[in-house]
Amino acid sequence: MTEAIVIGCGVAGLSSAIRLQEAGFAVSIFSREMPPHTTSDVAGAIWHPISAENLPNGLRWAADCREELMRLVGKADSGIRLVELVEPVETGKEGERWKTLFDDLRPVPADELPTGYSVGFRYTVPLIETPIYMAYLVSRFRANGGVIDQADVADLGQFASANGLLVNCTGAWAGKLTGDSRVFPIRGQIVRLRPQSQITSSFHCHGGPLGFTYIFARTQDCLLGGTSEAGNWSLAPSEATSADILERCASVDRSLLGAELIDVRVGLRPGRDQVRLELEETANGPVIHNYGHSGIGHTLAWGCANDVVRLAKERFG
Ligand SMILES: Cc1cc2nc3c(=O)[nH]c(=O)nc-3n(C[C@H](O)[C@H](O)[C@H](O)COP(=O)(O)OP(=O)(O)OC[C@H]3O[C@@H](n4cnc5c(N)ncnc54)[C@H](O)[C@@H]3O)c2cc1C
Incomplete structure (x- = not known):
């Protein structure tokens, strides 16, 4: 059995590790942070492939990922369920294109939209309840015999070997290990409130x-966002940002005013102009890089993991 080591225990690392196990590799994960302390745990998250259109393989990865998420819908411990989303847009021109991405896309009457918008859509997407989902991925990996060890890796070369496979899923920190100057953090802050059962449609714009x-x-909560600050490495929550998020969200739904706060969290999306998913033959052995998913890592994870396995099989037969 070929051994594979995955560095990183976010959604990219865990999905790659599980797919490699399913393909017959003996897999260990080494990671500095584990769930619930990764960027992937902080994320909202919804399956939302709009910006995947800008990536050469983006829509294929998103479609493959949706297929796996749909398999998990209704599996109570997975944290995946379908939700209705309301999304106001600026012009409505998006409609024709979005119809190809969301089966049940339909217009929302202007009087049901927030002030300042006249066009919007309603459609169904998989919601990934990340606190539940990340724990589910960890237990699925462990149930397949996987081992997770805490390690702050300073040099990928120490983990690569000629007879084994190394998979680099280090997200926003990948540049520090590879020297790849195209990776950068995109800071995202979220505010978590106690569950709000009066809210029947989620909202995204x-x-x-x-x-x-x-x-x-x-x-288990009601999650409010968002922010997107390219180049900001700070993991410290900002009170001013929380107040701004709360104000924007309350202008969409006044029932949120006065709701009880659980906490405020910050995650660093791994920004990159393109996802880096490729095999590199290093002096110490083969390394597959799988990072740089920016704001859509949960939308692409299973599609990218399938390609990690394809590259691994091509390399090891
Ligand atoms: C607020 C917010 C909202 C989001 N919403 C969505 C959404 O709705 N839909 C969507 O698809 N995506 C969303 N995203 C984006 C998504 O969360 C990311 O693209 C995804 O989590 C990236 O996963 P990853 O596994 O590459 O990185 P991470 O989750 O950051 O995992 C990286 C792992 O590598 C480890 N690591 C790094 N360096 C080292 C090292 N030197 N040694 C050892 N271990 C190391 C880390 O400890 C960590 O375990 C959102 C992100 C944020 C922050």
Whole structure:
């Protein structure tokens, strides 16, 4: 059995590790942070492939990922369920294109949209309740015989070997290990409130007066966002940012005013102009890089993991 070591225990690392196990590799994960302390745990997250259109393999990865997420819908411990999302847009021109991505896309009457918007859509997407989902991925990996060890890796070369496979899933920190200057952090802050059962549709918008704003009604909390600060490495929550998020979200739904706060969290999305998913033959052995998923790592994870396995099989037969 070929041994594989995965560095990183976020969604990219765990999905790659599980797919490699399913393909017959003996897999260990080494990681500095574990769930619930990774960027992947902080994320909202919804399956949302819009920006995947800009990546050469993006829509294929997103479609493969959706297939696995749909298999997990209704599996109570997976944290995946389908939710209705309301999304105001600036022009409505998106409609024709979005119809190919979301089966049940339909218009929302203007009087049901926040002030300043006249066009919007309603559609169904998989919601990934990350606190539940990341724990599910860890237990799925362990149930397949996987081992996770805490390690702050300073040099990938120490973990690579000629007879084994190394998979680099170190997210925003990948540049520090590879020298890849194209990777950068995109800071995202979220505010978690107690569950809000009165909210029946989640909300997402990316432009217009509210900018980047979302409300995800989850079972264990209600998650509010968002922010997107390229180049900012700070993991410290900002009070001013929380106040701004709360104000934007309350302008969408007044019932959020006065809701009880659970906590505020920050995650660093791994920004890159393209996802780096390729095999590198280093002096110490083969390394597959799988990082740089920016704001859509949960949307692409299983599709990218399938390609990690394809590259691994091509290399090891
Ligand atoms: C607020 C927010 C909202 C988001 N919403 C969505 C969404 O709705 N939909 C969506 O698809 N995506 C969303 N994302 C993006 C998504 O979360 C990321 O793309 C994804 O989590 C990246 O996964 P990753 O495994 O590459 O990185 P991470 O989760 O950051 O994992 C990297 C791992 O590598 C480890 N590591 C790094 N360096 C080293 C080292 N030197 N040695 C050992 N271990 C190391 C870390 O400890 C960690 O375990 C959101 C992100 C944020 C922050």
